[in-house]
Amino acid sequence: MSHSFTATRNSCKLCxxxxxxxxxxGIASAMPFLHGSQGCSTYIRRYMISHFRDPVDIASxxxxxxxxxxxxxxxxxxxLRNIIAQYNPRLIGIATTCLAxxxxxxxxxxxxxFEKELGPDxxxxxxxxxxSYSGSHEEGFRxxxxxxxxxxxxxxxxxxxxxxxNVFPAIxxxxxxxxxxxxxxxxGLQAAFLPDYSDTLxxxxxSEYELIPKGGIGVDEIRSFPAAKASxxxxxxxxxxxxxxxxxxxKDSFNVAAHFIASPIGLRASDEMFDLLKSLSGIETPTxxxxxxxxxxxxxxxxxxxxxxxxxxIYGEEDLVVGLVSFLSEIGMxxxxxxxxxxxxxxxxxxxxxxxxAHEPKVADGADFASITDHARKLKPDIIIGSSKGYSLAKELxxxxxxxxFPVHDRIGAARILSCGYKGxxxxxxxxxxxxxxxxxxxxxxxYGYL
Amino acid sequence: xxxFKVLTARQGQIDDAGNNDFVMxxxxxxxxxxxxxxxxxxxxxxxxxxxxxxALHLIHGPIGCAAYTWDIRGSLSSGENLHRMSFCTDLQExxxxxxxxxxxxKSLVELIDYYKPKAAFVYSTCIVGLIGDDIEAVARRxxxxxxxxxxxVYSEGFKGTKKxxxxxxxxxxxxxxxxxxxxxxxxMSINILGDFNLAGETWIIRDYYKEMGINVAxxxxxxxxxxxxxxxxGASLNVVQCSGSMSSLARMMQDKYGxxxxxxxxxGIEDMAQALYDxxxxxxxxxxxxxxxxIVKRESDLIMPYLRACRRDLTGKKAAIYVGGAFKAFSxxxxxxxxxxxxILAGCQTGNSQDYEQLKAICDPGTVIIxxxxxxxxxxxxxxxxxxxxxxxxxxxPIAYKLGVAFCDHNHERKEPLxxxxxxxxxxxxxxxxxxxxxxxxxxxxAGVIKRGQL
Numbered sequence: 039m040s041h042s043f044t045a046t047r048n049s050c051k052l053c054x055x056x057x058x059x060x061x062x063x064g065i066a067s068a069m070p071f072l073h074g075s076q077g078c079s080t081y082i083r084r085y086m087i088s089h090f091r092d093p094v095d096i097a098s099x100x101x102x103x104x105x106x107x108x109x110x111x112x113x114x115x116x117x118l119r120n121i122i123a124q125y126n127p128r129l130i131g132i133a134t135t136c137l138a139x140x141x142x143x144x145x146x147x148x149x150x151x152f153e154k155e156l157g158p159d160x161x162x163x164x165x166x167x168x169x170s171y172s173g174s175h176e177e178g179f180r181x182x183x184x185x186x187x188x189x190x191x192x193x194x195x196x197x198x199x200x201x202x203x204n205v206f207p208a209i210x211x212x213x214x215x216x217x218x219x220x221x222x223x224x225x226g227l228q229a230a231f232l233p234d235y236s237d238t239l240x241x242x243x244x245s246e247y248e249l250i251p252k253g254g255i256g257v258d259e260i261r262s263f264p265a266a267k268a269s270x271x272x273x274x275x276x277x278x279x280x281x282x283x284x285x286x287x288x289k290d291s292f293n294v295a296a297h298f299i300a301s302p303i304g305l306r307a308s309d310e311m312f313d314l315l316k317s318l319s320g321i322e323t324p325t326x327x328x329x330x331x332x333x334x335x336x337x338x339x340x341x342x343x344x345x346x347x348x349x350x351x352i353y354g355e356e357d358l359v360v361g362l363v364s365f366l367s368e369i370g371m372x373x374x375x376x377x378x379x380x381x382x383x384x385x386x387x388x389x390x391x392x393x394x395x396a397h398e399p400k401v402a403d404g405a406d407f408a409s410i411t412d413h414a415r416k417l418k419p420d421i422i423i424g425s426s427k428g429y430s431l432a433k434e435l436x437x438x439x440x441x442x443x444f445p446v447h448d449r450i451g452a453a454r455i456l457s458c459g460y461k462g463x464x465x466x467x468x469x470x471x472x473x474x475x476x477x478x479x480x481x482x483x484x485x486y487g488y489l
Numbered sequence: 490x491x492x493f494k495v496l497t498a499r500q501g502q503i504d505d506a507g508n509n510d511f512v513m514x515x516x517x518x519x520x521x522x523x524x525x526x527x528x529x530x531x532x533x534x535x536x537x538x539x540x541x542x543x544a545l546h547l548i549h550g551p552i553g554c555a556a557y558t559w560d561i562r563g564s565l566s567s568g569e570n571l572h573r574m575s576f577c578t579d580l581q582e583x584x585x586x587x588x589x590x591x592x593x594x595k596s597l598v599e600l601i602d603y604y605k606p607k608a609a610f611v612y613s614t615c616i617v618g619l620i621g622d623d624i625e626a627v628a629r630r631x632x633x634x635x636x637x638x639x640x641x642v643y644s645e646g647f648k649g650t651k652k653x654x655x656x657x658x659x660x661x662x663x664x665x666x667x668x669x670x671x672x673x674x675x676x677m678s679i680n681i682l683g684d685f686n687l688a689g690e691t692w693i694i695r696d697y698y699k700e701m702g703i704n705v706a707x708x709x710x711x712x713x714x715x716x717x718x719x720x721x722x723g724a725s726l727n728v729v730q731c732s733g734s735m736s737s738l739a740r741m742m743q744d745k746y747g748x749x750x751x752x753x754x755x756x757g758i759e760d761m762a763q764a765l766y767d768x769x770x771x772x773x774x775x776x777x778x779x780x781x782x783x784i785v786k787r788e789s790d791l792i793m794p795y796l797r798a799c800r801r802d803l804t805g806k807k808a809a810i811y812v813g814g815a816f817k818a819f820s821x822x823x824x825x826x827x828x829x830x831x832x833i834l835a836g837c838q839t840g841n842s843q844d845y846e847q848l849k850a851i852c853d854p855g856t857v858i859i860x861x862x863x864x865x866x867x868x869x870x871x872x873x874x875x876x877x878x879x880x881x882x883x884x885x886x887p888i889a890y891k892l893g894v895a896f897c898d899h900n901h902e903r904k905e906p907l908x909x910x911x912x913x914x915x916x917x918x919x920x921x922x923x924x925x926x927x928x929x930x931x932x933x934x935x936a937g938v939i940k941r942g943q944l
Contacts, residue, residue: 041603042599043596043599044578044595044599045576045578045579045596045599045600046555046579047576048559048575049556049575051552053551053552053553053556055553071522074615074647075529075647076519076525076528076529076646077529077530077554078529078553078646079524080525080526080527080529080532081532081553081554081557081558082557084557084882084883084884087883087884087886087887091887092887092891093864095864095865098519098521098522099521099522100518100519100521101615101646102649103647103648105647106618106647114521116520117522118522119522120496120522120523121522124496124522124523124865125865135615136551136585136616137615137646140585140616140619141619169551169582170553171551171580171581171582171584172582174552241891243891243893243931244891244892244933244934245933245934246934247493247868247891247892248491249491379552408574427559430560430573
């Protein structure tokens with residue numbers, strides 16, 4: 039008997055402001071600021087701290103009843119002044135929540151006046167509209183990237199530079215970002231990542247309290263985006279968003295070549311990235327990476343019999359899900375459910391393009407965990423792959439959960455989960471194969487010592 | 490060196506000068522731009538009602554409010570586990586334009602048909618407060634059609650502070666209380682209010698009372714059950730922990746049903762013992778009092794050797810406390826003293842001026858007392874006062890860790906019971922294990938101060 043539900047049951051997406059916060063956290067000396075109720079910022083802080091296990095300060099204009107009636111302008115200004123007084127940030131990224139968006143505050147107008155008051159030495163103020171009723175955190179992330187680029191990229195950024203590239207990652211882990219930065223560097227490219235929260239959300243032990251954790255792309259680097267030779271945007275679904283991306287803005291306004299590629303998850307998607315880097319840099323893939331690729335293929339062979347035909351349920355942001363289908367299907371596994379809380383309408387198509395498996399997965403966009411669970415109960419997967427929010431499903435079905443993506447609230451080291459590039463694919467591969475072996479070992483009474 | 494500035498508008502909420510005439514300017518809306526550790530009205534309501542496991546909790550609003558509160562507390566249930574699911578009308582742009590009442594109606598009907606809850610709570614969020622959906626009308630309609638209580642919770646995030654959310658939750662509970670049959674409830678019965686059964690804490694407390702011969706009519710809301718709440722006016726005493734969250738329900742029951750209430754805390758040996766004695770004394774029962782003394786003796790004897798051992802290493806260590814409610818802070822100051830530790834900072838999110846006076850009175854002179862602290866203020870005082878330990882929740886944890894300071898989670902996510910006598914032992918173990926950990930030897934701010942625990 040099948041039931042349909044109007045309500046969302048155990049959401050598989052988060053709200054837009056969270057995505058915007060992640061982008062602002064990836065800019066040096068920047069402070070995310072939510073124009074809305076106090077709870078929006080506090081909840082998102084707690085959610086992100088539980089994943090990254092590092093400080094996540096997010097300011098709020100903290101609406102009161104009178105701000106909802108008479109407008110939130112004065113709270114916004116008080117909040118901005120207090121943030122500047124305490125933190126002295128170089129950039130403030132303001133995301134307007136559903137509350138502020140609905141009462142119709144003229145935030146842009148208020149900010150224009152405020153910027154005049156601040157003068158040229160004041161912090162850069164970026165505004166992005168993120169009413170959570172019009173999209174998921176993945177869209178909030180994209181919108182914030184676009185808003186930052188539009189606001190900060192300077193009209194006169196100087197002469198184009200052959201080795202410079204702008205990189206717009208999908209929602210990757212800090213370890214992914216560090217690794218990708220290494221790769222670009224080893225190709226002799228000067229890559230500037232927006233966002234780059236590899237240090238700000240996965241910092242070292244401090245010797246002094248840092249008001250705003252160190253790291254992130256500098257405002258000046260964003261300012262000179264138009265001088266880059268090219269922009270690279272990751273994410274198969276993001277690639278289809280055209281006008282909504284930061285790279286499209288740079289292309290249209292400054293004629294910076296825009297390359298859109300899938301998130302480099304798995305061998306083929308990584309190959310695609312390395313091919314692009316070869317052509318942009320004019321040099322061959324450095325040995326370190328061709329070796330990594332060789333080891334990855336070797337491992338694919340070593341483990342292929344353990345994984346062939348194993349059924350997986352996967353979920354997460356749309357870009358991540360496409361990447362995981364690409365990876366799992368190339369090692370012989372069968373993605374049976376590919377679900378996302380996002381609903382661009384493009385997921386099915388993008389999955390079809392990368393899926394090497396003859397079997398077509400149940401593609402569920404706009405999905406929630408209760409519906410994913412319903413599908414999974416029928417399809418009897420061998421493994422679940424996605425954020426820690428699939429734990430109860432894995433427990434119910436008595437199958438392993440391989441944690442990847444955001445959030446991971448029940449393990450340490452979420453910031454260090456590597457899934458990009460050859461090394462990321464290898465790490466993901468080892469986790470998946472070993473989880474399946476572990477499950478086989480544990481469910482047998484014999485206790486095999488060799489597998 | 491980090492330049493910690495305290496905002497001028499916050500100075501009335503920080504008592505750090507040792508001035509005897511200081512009166513805390515508390516119970517205020519948080520200052521915009523001060524990165525408060527508080528959440529919103531919705532949060533207050535959601536945490537209070539969350540543990541009622543056989544009710545449907547439907548959040549009428551955008552997805553964030555529901556996603557961030559999915560399975561958020563470690564509240565255990567002896568029956569249904571519906572509270573661990575997160576239901577949301579997930580309002581979309583068209584709902585905001587044309588109203589979300591229809592979507593709410595459909596959502597409720599379908600969920601009630603499928604999950605068959607004993608009651609349904611509908612939480613109103615910011616956006617619903619703005620677009621003005623008549624959730625009362627929808628609730629009444631569904632109530633009639635489905636024959637279960639459907640109760641709106643007026644928890645629009647911007648309409649006050651977390652404390653107003655507590656009151657909204659109590660008002661919602663008030664609509665259930667008094668609707669059940671009380672004839673089987675014995676005379677010597679209490680309700681446990683304001684314990685949320687984190688890691689089974691309510692059960693620990695309930696068992697002590699049972700052993701004293703006291704019947705527990707309802708636990709609100711830890712391991713809460715709709716039918717018990719309906720009939721809880723049959724009890725003759727409300728025993729209220731966590732003064733902030735449940736006092737308005739206790740006052741309402743006093744006014745309406747003449748049921749008196751006492752305030753207690755279950756943290757620390759002294760407070761736990763007092764909570765048992767106070768109930769025995771309320772009933773004027775010599776037998777219950779003797780049993781209570783027996784419990785206190787037996788349980789203390791079990792844990793004292795361990796506590797004494799902890800005290801050897803912990804004596805003189807300095808703690809900072811920043812928690813939700815003042816009552817918990819009082820208990821923690823006493824429990825830390827018991828372990829030989831002193832408190833150099835004590836604050837909470839929802840205290841009133843009497844609470845802060847009392848807090849100041851039980852702390853050593855020079856202790857910083859703070860209301861609605863922001864992240865930087867906590868970092869500043871933890872550093873300046875050179876705390877060895879911070880007690881708080883997940884949001885406070887990185888402040889401690891980045892400063893090379895030990896941490897004890899005393900918030901609603903914890904998975905270890907810290908209440909009761911057994912809880913005191915767990916608390917000591919947590920504090921000891923963090924304060925005495927060898928890892929601090931390697932943290933830049935602490936390096937060189939080699940220390941080694943004996944346990």
